[in-house]
Amino acid sequence: MNGRVLILSWEYPPVVEGGLARHVRKLSEELVRQGTEVHVLTRGERPSELRAGVHVHRVPEPQWPRDLDRFLAWVRAMNDDMRRAGTALAEEHDFDLVHGHDWLVARAASALADRIGVPFLATIHATEHGRHQGWVDKPPQSKIHATERWMARRADGLITCSHYMRGHVADVFGVDESAIAVIANGIDPGDLQPVGDLEALRARFAAPDERLLLLVGRLVYEKGFQFALEALPAVIAKVGDLRFVVAGSGTHEAQLRKQATELGLDAHGTFAGWIGDDLLHSLYRISDLCVVPSLYEPFGLVALEAMASGCPCIVANTGGLAEVAPSDDVALRFRSRDPRSLARMMVKVLTDEPLRDRLVAQASEHVLRFDWVDVARQTRGVYAELIAANPGAIVSRP
Template sequence: MTSILMLSWEYPPLLVGGLGRHVHALATTLAAAGHEVTVVTRHTPGTLREEYAEGVRIIRAPDDAPRFEVRDGDLLAWAMAFNHTLTRAALRAARTGSYDVVHAHDWLVAHAAVTVRDHLDIPLVATIHATESGRHQGWLPHAHNRTIDDIERWLAHEAVRTIVCSDYMRDEVRRLFDVPAARVDVVYNGVDELRWFARPRAVAAARRRFADSDGPLISFAGRLVYEKGVQHLLAAVPALREKHPGLRVVIAGDGPYRADLEALATEGVTFAGFLTGHHLTALMGASDCYVVPSIYEPFGMVALEAAAAGTPIAVADTGGLAEIVDDGVTGVKFTPGSPGALADAVHTVLSDRDFARRLARRGRLKVRDDFAWPGIAAATLDTYDRARHHDAGRVTREAESVLAQLTPLS
């Protein structure tokens, strides 16, 4: 049995993007396998400061009294304040238990993770879910962007092992941060297939709500930021509606780029806002094609979630998406940043119902065979074991060094 202390800036019911769902699934799967898991995260109104849920001990750190506004994407002041309260909560948790490893999820918990590692003298494992440089296509225009990049680099070097979600991200982390290849482990994100299978009644309701009775329905869900590429999906809508009269597009999600995207939208587009739970699964299940038009995508978990919902998927041929989708077998791919290529790929799915059914069937099977959470959790445990072995080796080497310097008694 391994005792794990996880640090994350989001955890259900507080969800901002895919990271919170990932941490929740990993934590509960490890707990179900008999390991002790404590997640320390931020408090949100209406939740308990501490509770046990689904076998996981959850400690939620309340904000400190001063308020730190987030302006123009600059999270640094808020993040530093959050790390103070997160550190205190994590160290309080350690009073009533001992841990074998601390697992940090992304740069927003880096300072707390390093402090906890040093205070408890346990190995630090870090998962870098995405990079600031990647999110901005290598352009770091502001001081806060460059600082986030530095924190990511620092976290990757402080961690005894770094987990990334794809071969693409492994190459990116090694290139950007000069982390030795031997210290980077690729562990894919997992998907709970059953969670994403919507009930027929809910699917029918979503179809009535969003679709035209005579036309196909395509959808997207995610945080509305530039790198998700929704602008290219919107640019493809007129061509798709010309080939498929009555076609409707639903954009689910929210984010800083929403107003700009709404200004680009043409007839047939609906912005549904942030959907959770069965509302999102029902939308996916009701769709004739689910589109992931990302410019930058470390993994692309939402594509697998849509596949688990039984929906044929069309994805940009980039990042982790290029690894997890087999073109023409489990989905179709298109050139990222090209509305024309996107429209052609979606048209291929919509114009051949038998082909679409084959894609959907094979996509669900791939999710079941390659991305089930028990296997992902087992791979993560292997990383913990390597981290503990490396840390024990470090302690032994340090002890031997001290002994070598002692003068034998005569």
């Protein structure tokens, strides 16, 4: 499919709120390399530009509010601005398809697809139902859930990042599972290069004779960091010299800090707060173990990044993590929500050097399966199917 697509995302570099921005950037750039003309409509103060072959169009928006009720109003205003900007773009270009990423841009993406007369494809990266363990019956969660359900039923095509998410989306939103394409997220090991003096960085967090444990991600309940902290006293009692770093920020941070204090862990670790990619990539390189204890995980990018960086991994046997780490050859797996199971696994990895070496070696081969070239090729296949099923669309030429 060598046509022209319009991709909507609420974040795109240099605006990076999480993994979505990186995903849309890598996908867009690889689509361009494979012959598709890509226009991304996003937000930001930087002027519109041609970036790595991608036409990036930005609508200026104020900083989004942390209060969720106010955030929903902000999202509505952003969608209105994107719809107007997208309408102007459509007067200059013949788009073959509109591709929206998550509920945050669903209203604008759908409206633009209707106006242009082309298919609307939605990628669902996560759901409010999953993030809140099914508790979506009250505002504001109920409003987000309703938007996601409308998007899933309205879209002409859906993409999820794992087979787990395909089943989850079909079940929660009542859509046909066979109509959902599964395309795993990609990873580029070349993007994971550390920066600076790794020896000095390691010394900031651990002494030479101490093991270093890494926990990274949004500090929210569904990431399960509370179970990792609960496991640590037993691990410290057996391993001895152990330090931990919690890298990230979020609504659960204060509770996690309080829990660490109550467990007597303050002398054993650091809450580093939000960190940039450069520091994160360096932390993967200097850590002896990365733990991903999620309760809900559509995919598991942190585990994939850690494995690609040569850091042994332990992951919960839940959600998309079971597909990112399909066997104990690449990462050990523990029973989700079970700190005793996690503690046993942590002790095992931290005290068995041959095991760590085997995990690193096997994982370095495994991560090569998650190639952006394949991700873009499969996405182009979905584009082609939707366009072929929409004979009224104008097929553009680059």
